[in-house]
Amino acid sequence: MSATRLFYDDSQSGAVGVKLSGPWLLGGDLPSADSIVGRLAQTPKPASLSFETDELTDWDTGLVTTLIAILQGAEKNDVQVDVSGLPDGAQRLIVLALAVKEREGARRRIVKKGFLESIGESVLSALDESKKLLTFTGELILSFGRFARGKATFLRSDLFQYCQDAGAAALPIVSLISFLIGMIFAFVGIMQLNMFGAGIFTANLVAIAMIREMSAIMTAIIMAGRTGAAYAAQIGTMKVNEEVDALTTLGMNPFDFLVTPRIIALVIMMPLLTMYSSLMGIIGGAAVGLVMLDVTFVQYVQQTIDAVGLNSLFGGLFKAIVYGSLVALAGCQQGMACGNSALAVGQSTTKAVVMGIVLIVVSAALLTVIYINLGV
């Protein structure tokens, strides 16, 4: 069997004869067309090109791609090509492949961006994103206005369903995490405070930390991963399926129907969940405290009651409302901004969670500063 080879013969003046031999199969060690294309560009330019394939034993796409490269080289250099020497099937495939000319401007040009250019672009896109978020917030305020005037179109049963999903259904995970966090605080507190003989103050530490800060922030992060992501995915999928368009064409505002009830549900449920989370945290702390400290149950409870003021409680609940609305806002905004593919739904879900958590942490920092200045 002859080896796979490609060579040309330009001994005759003005004509190049290309000779192909052996098996030309994809995955085999195929010679490149570069030598021939290079020859076509050299002076003296050949006037014509022909093929000889008597020793070609077998061929597939590997042959045709090589031939197309040669033919394109020939076209660029205005060389006449005679394809009659090629196998019949290959000739027909080449005709088919070259039948429709490349549409002008259709090919994507991949431009390498400079460092400054990519910085500029990301700044612009960040500006664009925040503009979208502002527009969304504006729409949301209008929609709340319609709700307040009783003019909004939505289903009461939907609202109850959203409350159920964002509230009761989240209880197990909130219980688990709050209980464990309460225990961790108690461990750390007992280790440190016992050194001063002030172990009983662990009760204060756990109660204040849970009620003022941790319950709201932990619950909010759980809700960002649970409910914020669900909102983005639900609304995003509805966009992909044209379900949102179907609402619009019936003259129903998708904001009133899809977004505002979800946000209301989370804003109602977040303070309730946060209160529950505080309770679970305190129980977790007590479980550790009662075992490791030399105190009675009544003492521990009394210490906890004395530690917590109403301002701590309301401070914590206010935070819960703020975080809840931010998580719901991020989820719904990403859902409504979702593109038109399965990939886009995944991206907006991811973005909803990331944005939700960033908004929670930033607003937590701001609120802490405000609380300190107000003396809460």
Next chain:
Amino acid sequence: MPVNDPHIVATNLTMAYGDFLIQKDLNFTINRSDIFIIMGGSGCGKSTLLKVMIGLKSPATGDVFYDGKPFWQSPESEQESLKRKFGTLFQSGALWSSMTLAENIGLALKQYTNLSDAEIREVAAYKLMLVGLAGFEDYYPNEISGGMKKRAGLARAMALDPEILFFDEPSAGLDPISAKLLDDLILELRESLGTTVVIVTHELASIFAIGNNSVFLDPDTKTQLATGDPNELRDFHSNFIVRNFLRRGEEEEQVA
């Protein structure tokens, strides 16, 4: 055939996504009770034109007049009330997946009429019977087949007894028999209710079977090449591209 009574008139419509021009200078008239076909090769902007007509996407210039009233120049409240006279069947049905078929159909009735829940359910059952889905009231969209979803989508589009029905590729993804049944259903609705029907499609069989008016959009010149009865366009239109399209590319090229 219906008397000439212009129902929908598009004037100088130009559509674009940002700087990217889709179609320009579209002018056509749809008479009452017409079955109007929006046709053209893939990617020529048929669905975009439909979106402009049903109020989902604003045109770059021009307007669509319904009974002489401009849609896009009207204030939002006017647009909402115009939209209520439309029924739209989306390509995949676009049924709301969290609701049963009866709830899908009933939602608009609940919003815009004073009917009681029992009456709404009755209407929903009747609309489902019309499209051949009697007894499927309590099914969810993911429990029925693609063809059934389309028919259920049609039942929802008809919920408010619209004056105009819009269809986005009604026969896409249907087997030939289901597609034929859907065509028959559209004809039947036009006959019995006098509804004006606007259909985006490139199914030639449907075009000739039910269309009596049309516009042909061309992706290369980015404008309309022809408007009128598709049967006449196929036989007599002067433009080769139009005749060729309507004959599945079997017209031999003479003088273009």
